[in-house]
Amino acid sequence: MSIRSELDREISVRNLIEQKRNSRSFNTLFEKAVPYFLFAIAALSVLTTAGIIYTLLSETIEFFKRVPLADFLTGTVLKPLSQTPEFGILPLVMGTITSSLIAMVVAVPIGLMSAIYLSEYASVKVRKTLKPLLELLAGIPTIVYGFFAFTFVTPLLREFIPQIQATNILSPGIVMGVMIIPMIASLSEDAMSSVPNSMREGSLALGSTKLEVAVKVVIPAALSGIIASFILGISRAIGETMIVTIASGSTKNFTFDVTQSMQTMTAYIVEVTGGDAPAGSTIYYSLYAVAMTLFVFTLLMNLIARTVSRKFREEY
Amino acid sequence: MENSNWKKPVYETNGLNLWYGSSHALKNIDLSINEKEVTAIIGPSGCGKSTYLKTLNRMVELIPDVNISGSITLKGENIFDKSIPVEMIRSKVGMVFQKPNPFPKSIYENVAFGLKIHGIRNKSLLDRIVEESLQKAALWDEVKDRLHKSAYGLSGGQQQRLCIARCLAVDPEVILMDEPTSALDPVSTHKVEELINSIKNDVTIAIVTHNMQQASRISDRTAFFLNGEIIECDQTTTIFNNPSDPLTNDYINGRFG
Amino acid sequence: MENSNWKKPVYETNGLNLWYGSSHALKNIDLSINEKEVTAIIGPSGCGKSTYLKTLNRMVELIPDVNISGSITLKGENIFDKSIPVEMIRSKVGMVFQKPNPFPKSIYENVAFGLKIHGIRNKSLLDRIVEESLQKAALWDEVKDRLHKSAYGLSGGQQQRLCIARCLAVDPEVILMDEPTSALDPVSTHKVEELINSIKNDVTIAIVTHNMQQASRISDRTAFFLNGEIIECDQTTTIFNNPSDPLTNDYINGRFG
Amino acid sequence: ACSTDTKGNEIEDEKPKGQETPKTTNEDSTLEGSVVIDGSGTVYPLMARVAEEYMLTEQENVSVEVSRAGTSAGFKKFLIENGTDFNDASRNIKDEETAEADSLGIEVKELKVALDGLTFVINKDNDWANEMTPEQLISIFKADSGIEKWSDINSEWPDEAINPMGPNENHGTYEFFYENILNKEDLVSSVSLQQDYSTLVSLVSEDKNGIAFFGFGYYVNNKDKLNAVHVDFGSGPVEPSLDTISEDGDYANFTRPVFTYLNVNFAKEKPQVLDYAIYAVENFNKFSGESGFAPISDAEAKENLDFLNNLK
Amino acid sequence: MMKELRPHNFSRRTKLRLLLNHIAKTIFLLSTLFGIVVLSILIYRVFSQGIGWINLDFITGKLSTRPERAGIMGAILGTFWLMLVVAPVTMFLGVGTAIYLELYLKKGRLQGFIQTNIANLAGVPSIVYGILGLTVFSRVMNLGNVVLAGGLTMSLLILPIVIVASQEAIRAVPNPLSEASFGMGATKWQTIKHIVFPVALPGILTGAILSLSRAIGETAPLVVIGIPALLMPFPGGILDKFTVLPMQIYYWTLDSSLTAEYANLASATIIVLLLVLLVLNTTAIIIRNKFQTSN
Numbered sequence A: 001m002s003i004r005s006e007l008d009r010e011i012s013v014r015n016l017i018e019q020k021r022n023s024r025s026f027n028t029l030f031e032k033a034v035p036y037f038l039f040a041i042a043a044l045s046v047l048t049t050a051g052i053i054y055t056l057l058s059e060t061i062e063f064f065k066r067v068p069l070a071d072f073l074t075g076t077v078l079k080p081l082s083q084t085p086e087f088g089i090l091p092l093v094m095g096t097i098t099s100s101l102i103a104m105v106v107a108v109p110i111g112l113m114s115a116i117y118l119s120e121y122a123s124v125k126v127r128k129t130l131k132p133l134l135e136l137l138a139g140i141p142t143i144v145y146g147f148f149a150f151t152f153v154t155p156l157l158r159e160f161i162p163q164i165q166a167t168n169i170l171s172p173g174i175v176m177g178v179m180i181i182p183m184i185a186s187l188s189e190d191a192m193s194s195v196p197n198s199m200r201e202g203s204l205a206l207g208s209t210k211l212e213v214a215v216k217v218v219i220p221a222a223l224s225g226i227i228a229s230f231i232l233g234i235s236r237a238i239g240e241t242m243i244v245t246i247a248s249g250s251t252k253n254f255t256f257d258v259t260q261s262m263q264t265m266t267a268y269i270v271e272v273t274g275g276d277a278p279a280g281s282t283i284y285y286s287l288y289a290v291a292m293t294l295f296v297f298t299l300l301m302n303l304i305a306r307t308v309s310r311k312f313r314e315e316y
Numbered sequence B, C: 001m002e003n004s005n006w007k008k009p010v011y012e013t014n015g016l017n018l019w020y021g022s023s024h025a026l027k028n029i030d031l032s033i034n035e036k037e038v039t040a041i042i043g044p045s046g047c048g049k050s051t052y053l054k055t056l057n058r059m060v061e062l063i064p065d066v067n068i069s070g071s072i073t074l075k076g077e078n079i080f081d082k083s084i085p086v087e088m089i090r091s092k093v094g095m096v097f098q099k100p101n102p103f104p105k106s107i108y109e110n111v112a113f114g115l116k117i118h119g120i121r122n123k124s125l126l127d128r129i130v131e132e133s134l135q136k137a138a139l140w141d142e143v144k145d146r147l148h149k150s151a152y153g154l155s156g157g158q159q160q161r162l163c164i165a166r167c168l169a170v171d172p173e174v175i176l177m178d179e180p181t182s183a184l185d186p187v188s189t190h191k192v193e194e195l196i197n198s199i200k201n202d203v204t205i206a207i208v209t210h211n212m213q214q215a216s217r218i219s220d221r222t223a224f225f226l227n228g229e230i231i232e233c234d235q236t237t238t239i240f241n242n243p244s245d246p247l248t249n250d251y252i253n254g255r256f257g
Numbered sequence D: 001a002c003s004t005d006t007k008g009n010e011i012e013d014e015k016p017k018g019q020e021t022p023k024t025t026n027e028d029s030t031l032e033g034s035v036v037i038d039g040s041g042t043v044y045p046l047m048a049r050v051a052e053e054y055m056l057t058e059q060e061n062v063s064v065e066v067s068r069a070g071t072s073a074g075f076k077k078f079l080i081e082n083g084t085d086f087n088d089a090s091r092n093i094k095d096e097e098t099a100e101a102d103s104l105g106i107e108v109k110e111l112k113v114a115l116d117g118l119t120f121v122i123n124k125d126n127d128w129a130n131e132m133t134p135e136q137l138i139s140i141f142k143a144d145s146g147i148e149k150w151s152d153i154n155s156e157w158p159d160e161a162i163n164p165m166g167p168n169e170n171h172g173t174y175e176f177f178y179e180n181i182l183n184k185e186d187l188v189s190s191v192s193l194q195q196d197y198s199t200l201v202s203l204v205s206e207d208k209n210g211i212a213f214f215g216f217g218y219y220v221n222n223k224d225k226l227n228a229v230h231v232d233f234g235s236g237p238v239e240p241s242l243d244t245i246s247e248d249g250d251y252a253n254f255t256r257p258v259f260t261y262l263n264v265n266f267a268k269e270k271p272q273v274l275d276y277a278i279y280a281v282e283n284f285n286k287f288s289g290e291s292g293f294a295p296i297s298d299a300e301a302k303e304n305l306d307f308l309n310n311l312k
Numbered sequence E: 001m002m003k004e005l006r007p008h009n010f011s012r013r014t015k016l017r018l019l020l021n022h023i024a025k026t027i028f029l030l031s032t033l034f035g036i037v038v039l040s041i042l043i044y045r046v047f048s049q050g051i052g053w054i055n056l057d058f059i060t061g062k063l064s065t066r067p068e069r070a071g072i073m074g075a076i077l078g079t080f081w082l083m084l085v086v087a088p089v090t091m092f093l094g095v096g097t098a099i100y101l102e103l104y105l106k107k108g109r110l111q112g113f114i115q116t117n118i119a120n121l122a123g124v125p126s127i128v129y130g131i132l133g134l135t136v137f138s139r140v141m142n143l144g145n146v147v148l149a150g151g152l153t154m155s156l157l158i159l160p161i162v163i164v165a166s167q168e169a170i171r172a173v174p175n176p177l178s179e180a181s182f183g184m185g186a187t188k189w190q191t192i193k194h195i196v197f198p199v200a201l202p203g204i205l206t207g208a209i210l211s212l213s214r215a216i217g218e219t220a221p222l223v224v225i226g227i228p229a230l231l232m233p234f235p236g237g238i239l240d241k242f243t244v245l246p247m248q249i250y251y252w253t254l255d256s257s258l259t260a261e262y263a264n265l266a267s268a269t270i271i272v273l274l275l276v277l278l279v280l281n282t283t284a285i286i287i288r289n290k291f292q293t294s295n
Ligand SMILES: Nc1ncnc2c1ncn2[C@@H]1O[C@H](COP(=O)(O)OP(=O)(O)OP(=O)(O)O)[C@@H](O)[C@H]1O
Pocket: B020, B023, B025, B043, B044, B045, B046, B047, B048, B049, B050, B051, B052, B063, B210
């Protein structure tokens, strides 16, 4: 390396950098503006929530000017288009809860057992094949599930339950369960995998079988994460729309009979909008009241899930 | 390489080879671990100490792609015998790990864990064994007032002794210890060493350590591993004062590793 | 605590205190780092060596909840002066970290990075500086045929020298090195030490090391930290052969740490 | 008229040429814009069929969009500012809807589209209820009629509960049934009301005890899955068919006209709306049979056409 | 002492334990396979019903009321235009928000508030987004049921997913890299632009593509916004009315009772939709794998 180039550098690089720096006032301005700009973008998500709440609330209030809150919350009859309309939400709540519970009855045991298999039994290779396959299940559009429930599961169920109606709450409930399996499996598996391996080794070294490791050590340690996955699953089932719209009919039944057609809150919204709900009528406002109820339901579920899983994260 | 054993071997290893995939981690190991003795396993990092220890209770098989040849007998029974379930072997052989790993349960439940999985539910029996095990592990006095509190409230040293108590509760033939004090402070280390001394008349111990002073302090016999091979195994005093292999000598004197 | 400086100080630290939240990590530090010398900073783990180094280029401020009092001047200018942007200081002060951290870009782009962010785009100038910097870092011959290949293809030692070349490219006043060889093998360590020796006439170097042999091999002056305080700072030969503080003596002779 | 084949070829021909050469014989061939139609699901198949034909053969730059929210829901979208251009209806416009139109200043023209026979359908396996009187049918659907099982109607029929079903209140069919057949008496509470006709078809085709009512078109298209009840209006059982549901056919008691309501203001403002209205009125009778409707009289069609031509 | 604890004394129990373990393992495996079996049945049914209907005319043809002439080009183009709105909007907003939350906003109340808010938004049912879109975009902004209104609605719907995925990708960028950049005197924005963003990009893209495929399959919000059952012209821009593949499946499922062949059309459309999603997801997986191996 010549002394000449050394000198060159001495002059050029440092000086160049200093020079450039002096001519970069625009850049510093830009640099300062960036956080404000990004803040504005980030604020949009808060704005979306505000937008949802404002939209729902303002029309819901209008609804309650026409239909007393108590009638809405305790009414077991929903006849929006009748000459003597009644707006009790309980049939819809019943439909929603029933379908979600059926979904959970399917998804919780199967999802959890899949999670145990994937996290405790499967070899890396098997896990790497099975998990993406399960995730494919989560990627199937709900409309496809709806089609499946209507054209396959219901006829199949008729083989076992002859009196089942062509639209019923059982079939979409089961199919929603299938749809939720990967969600519960994957979230529970995450929770179980984050239990330190040393815990498993400790237990195995005492002569535990893998079943005992899973049931006595891993599941208790991952419990809050697992429960959070259940709650998120319920929340997902409550909000699911197309499967029930297609396969559970639109009878506003207040019943416990799962072979009957029932309507969920989401399916009611689809029915009432029917393309483009006309503004001004009580039915139109009922849409928002039902949506508000749905929103509150899922919000509660999500908050519970978050609280539970935060507790879980503090454990290690 | 073995010499005069007036004690009965518990473990006998013959021509043991182990591969992680294609990497040959244990090469032709012959080694006996004698009853009611402390056998120390020393050697530089990566020489295969932990691998050997984990082979003794077949924990090494949890790692995918492990291949083993050769034989290991535990009290005369081949541990690789298909008819013996690994769980059986592991319930006879306790293991203590480098980092204390109590379960996220109460102190009591930690010690009772092994008993419960073996179907012991009798409350008073459980109580008795838990107390005895904690006493043997020199932990009873420190924890007797908080038996039903979480084990995570204990210090690192206490947790490690709890892990030892957990092993002792099922009355194992052998306890395998993989650098049980390397994550502990000097005071806790001292306590664990004392504990090892106090139980070694009841149970056979194999301990991996990177601390040569520790090996010389607590062990009866010492095996020196290098690059997956066993270089020398002898009475600890012999290994540290009069090793027969120059490599051992170099290692003991800090010339490598 | 300072003594005879025939060289001009580049950094002067006076009464520096630093808190992480409520924990007092640096206590009343007074220290000069002299021009075109290698200053080694030694001390046991957690004594504040890295913290001090990161304070010198204000990187420590990236950690939330850090509070600093006292003053540090770089060539006479207070580095905490609000009117001087931190980027200005950092562009004059290079930093090399414990683990090599090249960018996931080509070797060329790594070295050119500093120049480009400071607005230098002239291709031939960039080419020249990249070559010179790699040459100074004794890496040119090894990489000249693969300048546009990913830096991740280099060995650890080569990566670390690349990181030094990356610093050198912007022609810094000072290079701060935080245990630059602790993740490297002996051969690479040797090469980096040689490199430090070869550039120390051009640039001021402050190096944190836990390896006392290294400190004595490469540094001109040595500062000994303990519990966030500076115990002693002097010519390296003095510190290692004739320390004035008994604590220094104990540390040098491995009595703690 | 051209055959399907010729039409098929025409489409294939026009594809590569793109939009510059609209293929039509109409003199004002350069219409564009959209025509928005909503309303009756009963009328939808016919209206969509006509709309498609219009776009293929008349005005390819006009987009006729047809939706099917149901008659009542459709009127709510028709009777607003900037509402839909047409609303299909399977019943007459109601007084309050007319009043709403007046208050908004919307001039509404009723255009009769076709005739539809209200058809009662039962399961293929139902071999007892193939013939019924109107009174029996009414008793199945009316509240408090005391009829719950088939055996309540005829003691020889099975002792099993009847599952009555129908379209829900969004539909003109429901209202026609409620107002004209039940004379505004409440429906039995066990009736299962559905938004979608597809659901009703499936329900009945899978339920031996099911019985539902809807437009004849939905029956014709599902003859393989369902049977229609032959109704005995006094002179023997009559099977609903294109012939019997026509104006003076034997099934005429259960026949009703279906309509589309035109927003005349839009027809005046938007040439494509008027153009389409004229085309539709000229062609309803041509396509009605295909969709399961009986044609309206030529006189009625002529009258509508004259009205529209006067708007030009 | 405690000789009764010797394993050979409770070996009958051990046998039971081992048996239980085996049974459980089998049940767990069957559970895992259950979902996959259902998936196979679903796909088999759809394919056997629909594959015969797929041909060039079906793919490139216009919508029609006659099954034998119906094509889905309109729905394909509608899906395409919808994505042309959703992709840039969500990428811009999602990555921007993620950068702000991860790199600018200090941990604290505001950060926790926004984070909770995003998590809750991710759990809001899609139909509620439909109502928001109907009210805000279709009505208040008076866009009606055009691509832009649907696209903005879908963007809001998947925004939380994109944000969270981008945050994870940014968090996965090794700290030493940004430290090195800051150490060179780079400003925050330079560090983001030259180091953090490029390194996080594969992760961000993977997340974005996966959420796009969610948007492609969504039906409920569009049902609320209102898509005509018969719409023949192809959409040519974001201000045109449109239909999308899932809507077409929905309508044809409903129409299947009118004419049975519509069920086959629905199946054929499902096949097309699933293929589109498969292509997207494979792309995402390829990007993810490339990214994982290069690190
Ligand atoms: N899970 C594994 N997969 C592949 N190779 C492994 C695995 N575990 C260990 N090895 C390799 O096997 C050899 C022996 O490892 P082992 O952990 O037994 O060494 P060790 O003597 O316990 O070292 P240390 O003192 O560092 O704990 C090493 O070369 C190591 O890299």
